Amino acid sequence: MKKVIVVVCVVCLVVSLFACSKSVGAEAFALYTESGARMAEVSSVAMDVSIDGEMIFMGMSIPTVTTGSVQQVTYAPEDMDFSIVMDTSGDLGGEAGGMETFMYYRAGVLYTHDATGQKSKKEVPVSYVLNSASINQPTFELDAIRSAAVTDTPGGKKLNFVLKSEAMQAYAKGVLGALLDTLADSNEMAVLLKDVQYEVLLTDDGLLDSYVMTMDVSFRFPDSDQSIQFIYTNRVKVTQVGDVVITFPDDLNSYKEID
Numbered sequence: 450m451k452k453v454i455v456v457v458c459v460v461c462l463v464v465s466l467f468a469c470s471k472s473v474g475a476e477a478f479a480l481y482t483e484s485g486a487r488m489a490e491v492s493s494v495a496m497d498v499s500i501d502g503e504m505i506f507m508g509m510s511i512p513t514v515t516t517g518s519v520q521q522v523t524y525a526p527e528d529m530d531f532s533i534v535m536d537t538s539g540d541l542g543g544e545a546g547g548m549e550t551f552m553y554y555r556a557g558v559l560y561t562h563d564a565t566g567q568k569s570k571k572e573v574p575v576s577y578v579l580n581s582a583s584i585n586q587p588t589f590e591l592d593a594i595r596s597a598a599v600t601d602t603p604g605g606k607k608l609n610f611v612l613k614s615e616a617m618q619a620y621a622k623g624v625l626g627a628l629l630d631t632l633a634d635s636n637e638m639a640v641l642l643k644d645v646q647y648e649v650l651l652t653d654d655g656l657l658d659s660y661v662m663t664m665d666v667s668f669r670f671p672d673s674d675q676s677i678q679f680i681y682t683n684r685v686k687v688t689q690v691g692d693v694v695i696t697f698p699d700d701l702n703s704y705k706e707i708d
Contacts, residue, residue: 477597477608481649485586488657493522493693498535502681514538518688520695529575530555532695553697554578560704570704586657587620587647595644605652612645621666639669641676659686 488494500515517535524530531554548564559578560570593616600607618640643665650658667678 474594474597475591477599477610478591478594480599480606480651480655481608481610482588484649484651484655484657485588487655488586489523489526491523491656491690493520493689493691494687495520495689495693497686497688499684500681501684502679505678505680507675520693522693522695527575529578530695531578532697533578551698552578553695553701555697555701560698560701562698562704568700568704569707570701571707586660587617587662589616589620593617602650605650605655605658608649608651610645610647610649612647614642614644617645617664618642621664622668641667641669656690657687659684 496519498515498517498519500513502513502515504511504513515535515537517533519534520532522530531552533552533554534549535552536549550564551562553560554575557572557574558570559573560568562568589612593612595611595613597611598609600609621642622640646663647660648662649660652658661682661684663682665678665680667676669676
């Protein structure tokens with residue numbers, strides 16, 4: 450009889466722990482998706498962005514630091530204006546280098562003023578801009594969460610996620626695709642991604658305050674044993690919600706159109 454009672458107690462404990470874990474994941478997911486919906490409804494937002502990264506390729510380790518600012522004005526879900534300024538510095542073979550890039554998005558056209566002074570424009574969907582700039586609030590399903598925790602903070606709530614690697618591969622490829630395409634066709638590359646660490650701070654009214662995402666991802670080149678590894682931490686901080694005004698350059702019409 451005692452053994453039966455012990456077994457029943459153990460089963461109850463396991464079930465209660467599982468239920469607890471499941472409810473925490475569901476709570477964090479609900480808070481996160483609600484904040485994403487709230488942010489989608491704001492008319493404009495300004496953010497500071499920083500990306501600390503390391504690229505490992507052919508035995509070389511290349512650290513990079515990118516800082517920037519983003520302004521976004523939303524008219525409709527697929528109708529947005531952006532102003533994005535990114536300053537990247539790195540170290541290649543012991544020689545420091547840096548570049549400043551300006552990107553503007555208006556009426557479905559992406560205007561780019563790169564570090565070499567070249568000015569180009571290209572028609573792209575708004576999703577391309579969001580992914581390439583690493584500024585979008587990543588979306589994922591509940592079953593993508595390996596573990597999660599919700600903590601109250603003085604200004605709102607903190608959400609900590611560990612996201613399953615297999616569920617975040619498409620996101621990783623989307624963020625790094627533009628860079629990878631300069632080396633090979635990213636669609637042909639095998640993706641090797643470790644679990645993603647993701648911390649989100651929400652305000653009292655459920656809006657996004659900031660997030661920090663750390664990823665370790667490798668891409669294997671097609672028909673080769675060579676791979677390129679990226680380890681980076683992406684930080685986004687909301688600095689203003691509403692009343693954001695974007696000032697576009699006067700010479701956008703002179704930018705060269707590319708395919």
